[in-house]
Amino acid sequence: MSCSLQWGKAKDFQVFPKTTHLALLLPSHISFPLSPLSLASVPQRQRKSLSLSLGSSLSSISVLSVLTALLNPSQASSFAVRYASKKTGGSSKNLGGKSIGKRYGIKKMEGHYVHAGNILGTQRQFRWHPGAHVGLGKNKCLYALEEGIVRYTKEVYVPNPQNLEAVDLVTRLPKGAVLYKTFVHVVPAKPEGTFKLAAML
Numbered sequence: 001m002s003c004s005l006q007w008g009k010a011k012d013f014q015v016f017p018k019t020t021h022l023a024l025l026l027p028s029h030i031s032f033p034l035s036p037l038s039l040a041s042v043p044q045r046q047r048k049s050l051s052l053s054l055g056s057s058l059s060s061i062s063v064l065s066v067l068t069a070l071l072n073p074s075q076a077s078s079f080a081v082r083y084a085s086k087k088t089g090g091s092s093k094n095l096g097g098k099s100i101g102k103r104y105g106i107k108k109m110e111g112h113y114v115h116a117g118n119i120l121g122t123q124r125q126f127r128w129h130p131g132a133h134v135g136l137g138k139n140k141c142l143y144a145l146e147e148g149i150v151r152y153t154k155e156v157y158v159p160n161p162q163n164l165e166a167v168d169l170v171t172r173l174p175k176g177a178v179l180y181k182t183f184v185h186v187v188p189a190k191p192e193g194t195f196k197l198a199a200m201l
Helices: 063-071 166-171
Strands: 021-025 030-032 119-122 128-130 134-135 143-144 148-156 180-190
Touching: 119 180, 128 134, 134 180
Parallel strands: 128 180
Antiparallel strands: 021 030, 119 143, 134 143, 148 180
16 A cells, blocks of 8 residues: 655644654545654655644644654763773882892902902901901902902901990900900912022123
């Protein structure tokens, strides 16, 4: 069955509230349902003249706005709302206890042969004191000043008068007590003798 669709005035149209489609009530009692897809095929010139009657409380409404609402749903859901973001905080753990050791201690033992500048030992507090041909670094390290053999001795410790801590330690010792400390020495190697024959003089 085919029917011809004629566009008329607002009184020829009616909205069925219990259905999801718009229906067109023709004068010849023929009802032609209009879906959003079929409404899209309506010519632009005839859309402007099309209007709907939505009851006694509403006057005629432009079909163009209705078609726009049907064909183009609300765009509010298509927009992404971005809220304020907070930067994540960093770690505040105390990692000071994971540092590697300083490797303090004696580097050259008794009888080792060393060259000038070789490190003999490193220490945090004074355990070994510099002896003959041994220098003292800023961090209390001991190094050789001459080329030779390393020797260790126990000697009576006589503190420097300018060192207040050492003087205070010695003065608190019992009367007649002697304080011994370990000293590191470098015995220089004997130089090879150079001589000339008497006949060459």
